[in-house]
Amino acid sequence: MVKPKRIIIKEEYCIGCRLCEIYCVTKHSCAKEIIKMYKEKKIASESGICFEEKGSISFAIQCRHCDDAPCLEACITGAMFRDKDTGRVLHNKEKCVGCWMCVMVCPVGVVKISQSEKRVASKCDLCIDREFPACVENCPNEAIYVVDYEGKKITKE
Amino acid sequence: METKYLIIGNSIAGVSCIEGIRSIDNVGKIVVVSKEDIQNYSRPLISYYLAGKISENSMAFRSAEFYKENSIELILNVTALSIDTKNNTLITNTGNIRFEKLLIASGGSPIVPNIQGYSKDIQGIFTFTSFSEAKKLKKYVEEEKIDNAVILGGGLIGLKCAEGLLEHNIKIHMVELSDRLLSSTLDKDASNFIETVLMEKGCVVYKNDTIENIYSENNKISKVKLKSGKEIETKLLVIAVGVKPETSFVKDTGIQCNRGILVDQFMKTNISNIFAAGDVAEGKNLITEKSSLIAIWPVAARQGKIAGINMAGGSAVYEGMFPMNAVEIAGVPVISFGITAVDNLENYEILKKSDGKTYKKIVLHNNKIVGSIFLGKIERSGIYAGLIKNQINVAEFKSFLLEEDFGLLILPEKYRKHIVVGDGIEV
Numbered sequence: 001m002v003k004p005k006r007i008i009i010k011e012e013y014c015i016g017c018r019l020c021e022i023y024c025v026t027k028h029s030c031a032k033e034i035i036k037m038y039k040e041k042k043i044a045s046e047s048g049i050c051f052e053e054k055g056s057i058s059f060a061i062q063c064r065h066c067d068d069a070p071c072l073e074a075c076i077t078g079a080m081f082r083d084k085d086t087g088r089v090l091h092n093k094e095k096c097v098g099c100w101m102c103v104m105v106c107p108v109g110v111v112k113i114s115q116s117e118k119r120v121a122s123k124c125d126l127c128i129d130r131e132f133p134a135c136v137e138n139c140p141n142e143a144i145y146v147v148d149y150e151g152k153k154i155t156k157e
Numbered sequence: 158m159e160t161k162y163l164i165i166g167n168s169i170a171g172v173s174c175i176e177g178i179r180s181i182d183n184v185g186k187i188v189v190v191s192k193e194d195i196q197n198y199s200r201p202l203i204s205y206y207l208a209g210k211i212s213e214n215s216m217a218f219r220s221a222e223f224y225k226e227n228s229i230e231l232i233l234n235v236t237a238l239s240i241d242t243k244n245n246t247l248i249t250n251t252g253n254i255r256f257e258k259l260l261i262a263s264g265g266s267p268i269v270p271n272i273q274g275y276s277k278d279i280q281g282i283f284t285f286t287s288f289s290e291a292k293k294l295k296k297y298v299e300e301e302k303i304d305n306a307v308i309l310g311g312g313l314i315g316l317k318c319a320e321g322l323l324e325h326n327i328k329i330h331m332v333e334l335s336d337r338l339l340s341s342t343l344d345k346d347a348s349n350f351i352e353t354v355l356m357e358k359g360c361v362v363y364k365n366d367t368i369e370n371i372y373s374e375n376n377k378i379s380k381v382k383l384k385s386g387k388e389i390e391t392k393l394l395v396i397a398v399g400v401k402p403e404t405s406f407v408k409d410t411g412i413q414c415n416r417g418i419l420v421d422q423f424m425k426t427n428i429s430n431i432f433a434a435g436d437v438a439e440g441k442n443l444i445t446e447k448s449s450l451i452a453i454w455p456v457a458a459r460q461g462k463i464a465g466i467n468m469a470g471g472s473a474v475y476e477g478m479f480p481m482n483a484v485e486i487a488g489v490p491v492i493s494f495g496i497t498a499v500d501n502l503e504n505y506e507i508l509k510k511s512d513g514k515t516y517k518k519i520v521l522h523n524n525k526i527v528g529s530i531f532l533g534k535i536e537r538s539g540i541y542a543g544l545i546k547n548q549i550n551v552a553e554f555k556s557f558l559l560e561e562d563f564g565l566l567i568l569p570e571k572y573r574k575h576i577v578v579g580d581g582i583e584v
């Protein structure tokens with residue numbers, strides 16, 4: 001199995017700005033541009049990120065693309081699938097019927113319910129069409145960064 | 158015919174077994190037999206099909222290529238009749254198949270209780286557990302222009318069927334023997350919520366009641382009479398009182414059965430080269446530690462995979478199961494885990510919260526979560542399932558369990574790291 005790259009979280013560096021969410025929604029919006037995205041009425045809850053905050057601690061967490069992913073087994077339609085080329089756990093919204101099996105079994109709690117169009121599951125795809133996930137690229141303090149399958153940090157350039 | 162691996166049943170447990178075997182053995186011959194006539198379909202999708210939300214060609218959870226890529230010999234329309242365990246041979250209605258390793262993944266079959274006036278020849282009476290039944294039901298509903306129906310059973314299958322029928326603007330009378338809907342997974346409060354939404358949709362629920370008599374005219378159903386005396390005229394009755402493990406062909410084979418086929422943590426039966434998984438298998442409930450049947454998709458998937466790995470000579474242990482359920486009724490999602498309704502309050506602690514639109518309940522025993530319900534708002538509920546499964550002591554953060562923004566951050570650092578880490582990731 002190809003191992004996917006992964007996003008590492010350093011909660012002690014998170015400044016709680018939530019730019020990761022904004023850029024995630026923007027990237028996954030039609031317009032792909034912040035102002036237009038706002039007009040599309042996309043909201044932070046549409047992002048692939050679960051932002052958590054308690055007192056002075058905060059962090060952003062998204063799908064872990066687990067090796068042994070319970071959501072893959074629980075999916076009744078085959079909408080949740082492992083991408084052979086990248087090792088990512090991806091989700092096909094067309095196929096999804098919104099049975100919430102994946103929400104039920106994800107121990108990290110990062111499969112969300114899409115509020116737009118169809119009521120289906122929604123989660124991080126590690127930004128399938130770009131080298132760097134939008135959240136990571138726009139994190140001002142490297143509270144999230146990407147590593148390759150061997151755990152080596154991937155830097156831009 | 159001869160094969161290295163033989164699988165009875167081509168649903169999620171059987172398919173997951175294929176995946177388990179192929180993760181270890183790429184070449185060993187695999188034969189799969191199924192008494193159904195369709196290459197692949199997802200059983201839970203039949204209610205979506207009935208509702209007209211998905212079409213016949215979206216019913217598959219694995220594609221035709223899946224069978225090709227894994228070199229599967231799939232034999233459809235074949236019924237297993239018995240197993241000769243001494244000679245490692247499966248006896249079917251079309252011949253014998255010799256195997257080295259066998260998986261029984263025959264699932265369940267619908268229970269039809271004894272009701273006065275019932276005969277399987279009466280038109281308009283259906284069960285609802287297979288695609289072929291769903292197709293017949295949909296056709297009947299459309300052709301007969303059904304506008305009112307009776308569903309016997311307010312469990313998962315009855316509710317799923319109701320959801321499908323409601324899309325056809327059918328007025329539904331739901332008859333349930335116990336004092337609440339989804340009685341095996343929900344408590345009374347949650348069940349009341351669901352009943353209210355169903356009522357708004359034109360569904361009448363009769364609780365603590367059952368069908369006493371079925372009336373028919375010219376072999377077509379015309380009326381049912383409830384135990385309470387109420388009579389309901391109808392051209393459609395769906396019997397949805399549950400499923401029982403399909404073990405008929407296991408009788409007198411020496412394979413140990415209770416209600417289901419008994420398996421150990423490797424999904425092995427008492428016979429060393431015969432395994433069982435899915436709705437047909439009976440195993441230990443992680444929470445109650447009792448031998449149980451937990452007939453749900455994720456359990457069948459996991460068990461099938463574990464069985465496959467062990468059949469191919471690998472070593473995988475099933476961590477165990479507990480009941481869980483997700484349904485959406487008239488736009489209201491509900492997820493529940495484990496023990497949700499307790500009578501004996503001495504041994505349990507109950508936390509609950511409701512705001513009229515959402516409902517959340519946590520059941521604790523010795524500071525460990527043993528059950529929970531999430532209604533209306535279900536996101537992040539999987540975290541609680543993780544706490545149940547890993548039997549995490551929640552004493553330290555108990556007061557946060559009902560919080561709106563409950564998340565990983567309040568979990569003990571060690572456990573949090575454990576779940577987030579996955580593979581070499583730190584928090």
Ligand SMILES: Cc1cc2nc3c(=O)[nH]c(=O)nc-3n(C[C@H](O)[C@H](O)[C@H](O)COP(=O)(O)OP(=O)(O)OC[C@H]3O[C@@H](n4cnc5c(N)ncnc54)[C@H](O)[C@@H]3O)c2cc1C
Binds near residue numbers: 168
């Ligand atoms: C309407 C409905 C909705 C559901 N919704 C959900 C849901 O939302 N979530 C959830 O978790 N679960 C749901 N379930 C339960 C879920 O479908 C089952 O848990 C799951 O299908 C079990 O899989 P299985 O492989 O063990 O058996 P099954 O799916 O029952 O498949 C059994 C297979 O064995 C074959 N077979 C049986 N006997 C023989 C024989 N003698 N010879 C040859 N072949 C045989 C059958 O043809 C079939 O291929 C639902 C069930 C129904 C009916």
